[in-house]
Amino acid sequence: MGNSGFNIVLVEPEIPPNTGSIARLCGATNSVLHLVQPLGFSLDDKHLKRAGLDYWEHVSIVLWRNLEEFLVAQDESSLKFFTTKTSRPYTAGVYKQGDFLIFGKETKGLPGDIRSLYHDLCFTLPMTNPHIRSLNLAMTAGIVLYEALRQQR
Numbered sequence: 001m002g003n004s005g006f007n008i009v010l011v012e013p014e015i016p017p018n019t020g021s022i023a024r025l026c027g028a029t030n031s032v033l034h035l036v037q038p039l040g041f042s043l044d045d046k047h048l049k050r051a052g053l054d055y056w057e058h059v060s061i062v063l064w065r066n067l068e069e070f071l072v073a074q075d076e077s078s079l080k081f082f083t084t085k086t087s088r089p090y091t092a093g094v095y096k097q098g099d100f101l102i103f104g105k106e107t108k109g110l111p112g113d114i115r116s117l118y119h120d121l122c123f124t125l126p127m128t129n130p131h132i133r134s135l136n137l138a139m140t141a142g143i144v145l146y147e148a149l150r151q152q153r
Contacts, residue, residue: 005096005097005098005152006031006032006095006097006099006101006145006148006149007031007032007033007034007098007099007100007101008022008025008026008031008032008033008034008101008103008141008145009036009070009100009101009102009103010022010033010034010035010036010137010141011036011067011102011103011104011105011110012036012038012040012067012104013039013040013041013105013106014039014040014041014105014106014107015040015041016041018106018136018137018138019035019039019041022137022138022141022142023055023056023059023061024055024059025141025142025145026059026060027056027058027059028055029145029149031145032060032061033059033060033061033062034061034062034063034064034070034100035061035062035063035064036064036066036067036070037064037065037066040105067114074100076118076121078096078098078099079099079100079102079118079121080093080095080099080101080102080121080123080144081102081110081114081115081118081122081123082102082103082104082122082123082124082125082140082144083104083109083110083115083122083123083124084109084124084127084133084134085115085124086115086119086122086123086124088122088123088124089124089125089126090123090124090125090143090144090147091147092123093123093147093148094151095147095148095151095152097152099148101144101145101148103137103140103141106137109134110122123144125140125143125144
């Protein structure tokens with residue numbers, strides 16, 4: 001299957017079509033999709049399958065029991081967290097192969113203790129309209145992943 005060297009990590013995703021779209025993104029870029037449980041849906045959810053269409057066989061997926069298990073298994077220098085609760089733009093990140101691009105659940109984002117612990121590794125996608133709280137998870141993952149890929153060229 002090959003690997004672009006990037007990993008997309010969804011922490012407790014809740015909305016099947018977002019995860020399906022991100023799975024499709026991972027398949028298209030040879031990135032690995034990591035799903036941190038608990039998930040807000042079943043992996044055989046029809047909405048999840050519909051969003052990923054017939055690409056599931058081309059996506060490398062790793063399931064983690066919880067965020068702690070995932071974090072303990074990784075080298076901290078390869079972690080990048082994305083949150084609306086920081087001012088450091090995603091374009092300030094230096095992305096290298098093997099990095100884990102980590103996104104929180106749709107309704108709550110990343111846990112506060114994780115944002116505090118990894119403060120220097122947190123990035124955001126700047127938004128100019130104060131009435132919009134956040135961007136769609138799948139869109140955000142796509143923007144960040146393609147910035148990381150751009151930096152590799």
